[in-house]
Amino acid sequence: MWLILVCLLVAGGPAAKKKASPVMQIKFVRSGGFAGAATNVAGTVEFGEQGAQVHAEATDYHRELAPQEGEQLRADADPGALANAAVPATGAVRDGYQYDIAVVTKDGKSHSLTLRQGDKATRLGSWIQDEAEKIWRYRVAARKLPQP
Amino acid sequence: MRSINHRNSIFCILPPHILVEIAKNGTKAQREAAVLTLGTDHTIRTSRLSFSLLGGLQVPHMEAAGAATPQKQRTIYDCGQSQNLPGKMVRSEGDAAVADSSVNEAYDGLGDTFNFYFDAYQRNSIDNRGLPMKASVHFGENYDNAFWNGQQMIFGDGDKEIFTGFTASLDVIGHELTHGVTGSEANLNYQGQSGALNESISDVFGSLVKQKKLNQTADVADWLIGAGILAPGIAGTALRSMKAPGTAYNDPTLGKDPQPADMAHYLKTTQDNGGVHINSGIPNRAFYLVATALGGYAWLKAGQIWYDTLLDPRLKASADFASFANLTAINGSRRYGSGGVEQKAVLAAWKTVGVTVSTSAAG
Helix, strand or coil, X not given: CHHHHHHHHHHHCHHHHCCCCCEEEEEEEEEECCCHHHHCEEEEEEXXXXXXXXXXXXXXXXXXXXXXXXXXXXXXXXXXXXXXXXXXXXXXXXCCEEEEEEEEECCCCEEEEEEECCCECCHHHHHHHHHHXXXXXXXXXXXXXXXX | CCCHHXXXXXXXXXXXXXXXXXXXXXXXXXXXXXHHHHHHCCCHHHHHXXXXXXXXXXXXXXXXHHCCCCCCCEEEEECCCCCCCCCEEEEECCCCCCCCHHHHHHHHHHHHHHHHHHHHHXXXXXXXXXXXXXXXXXXXXXXXXXXXXXXXXXXXXXXXXXXXXXXXCHHHHHHHHHHHHHHHCCCCCCCHHHHHXXXXXXXXXXXXXXHHHCCCCCCCCCCEECCCCECCCCCECCCEECCCCCCCEEECCCEECCCCCCHHHCXXXXXXXXXXXXXXXXXXXXXXXXXXXXXXXXXXXXXXXXXXXXXXXXXXXXXXXXXXXXXXXXXXXXXXXXXXXXXXXHHHHHHHXXXXXXXXXXX
């Protein structure tokens, strides 16, 4: 009896919950909008032993994710959860943004997802939208800086 | 106008496509009865069918013809930098101007766009049935976009470094409202070539709204989209050039304008719904070429041909550039005569941008 209980606790305990995520990288691109390609944004999130960090193309934007934020993002990007990450809108948004997301897992496979402005935002979708906006604002703010 | 009692009752139960055939091929009396029946069906699709069979705007829409002078119904909301729609109502039809310039720009821009569609094409608002027009301003914080959500227009304030605010340019407001018009008519799919046509139609009529407001002929118009919303210091004149796609900007932050001017440079991409804001440069330039070849006010002939095509029931939601081009040639011929300068200008324009018009349409 005690042996069974111990086995159950071990199987369902913290070790089982900390099953390593297969997600290694998330690439995302924001496109569309009234301005079209002028406001495109591309970013990459890398997951490693030291945590997660995001950087962007065409700028020196770089941000270390807090451990909790990184873990949550990695869980939300799990390929098993991606199927539920897009809830298409019923309305006809025109000039809205499009977000193309590609999740690369340990086995080298890429799992893609497209979200559009007006789609019901899931946690992953909201994070991508917010991060894309942060990158864009960084690019805008960089214009104010004196050029080398 | 004929009394509705004159129509044949059998037409009441016939589906629209059969009525169309009768309207095309029946006797004179049958044709008139079929057209009258189509005119009493208030679905959008059959409205478009009867409209086309009556010869487009040579006869006004049934609904508009019988209605009193259309009245604008504008309502402007303030999102207060939030993204909650529609926001607080701050100005409605007939109210005096307020202190907020964005509110007034949106209000006036909707009015100018409404007036344009009615004066040029006798169109009563977005749906030709007097649909109230709604717009929300101050959407988000320093938000760099304007869009149509299927029900209303939404305008960001811009970041002030690159974009000064999206209500500042009348062609932007005309562009967004035209998305509603397209949605009420052909409802072109927002993907690939049909999506690029959807965008182009918004640019075409957005530009025409501005040209009419400024009383400009085709030869003096700037043919730019978004010229008034770029901040000083941006290396560019606008977001798009209908005259010379691909030349609107070349800026360190915005990159280089990627619009192609012809089919040889058509961009295949999965981003931006298949490049709807990129490949729209091709039909945009075709329109510019027609308008400048014909001269005068662009909304009169070139715009009329494009408007007739947008309302043509043969324009499918999945239309590609070639099928749209065919219909512009057909509508140019129908309205202004086969082989006339108008149809020739249309054919030459599409040829220049590399879109082939079928021989039957070129007729």
